[in-house]
Amino acid sequence: MTLYNKALDTVHEFVKNENLRKHMYAVAEAMRQYARKYGEDEDKWAAAGLLHDFDWEIHPTAEEHP
Numbered sequence: 001m002t003l004y005n006k007a008l009d010t011v012h013e014f015v016k017n018e019n020l021r022k023h024m025y026a027v028a029e030a031m032r033q034y035a036r037k038y039g040e041d042e043d044k045w046a047a048a049g050l051l052h053d054f055d056w057e058i059h060p061t062a063e064e065h066p
Helices: 003-014 018-038 042-051
Strands: none
Touching: 003 018, 003 042, 018 042
C-alpha cells in the first residue's frame, strides 16, 4: 500500500464532511502536479496535500487550527 493510499484510508475513516474531502482531494492532485513539475516524489507530495486539513473538523477556526 502506498503512502497516499494510507493517507486516503485515514481520510475516509476520520473526515466525515464530503465537501472537506473534495477540497482535500483537489489539493492532493495539485500537489501531485507540482511534484511532477519539480521532479519530486508525487506520492509523498499528494499525501501531504491530502492530509493538510485532516483535523479541520476538530479545530474548525484559524485560531484553533494547528
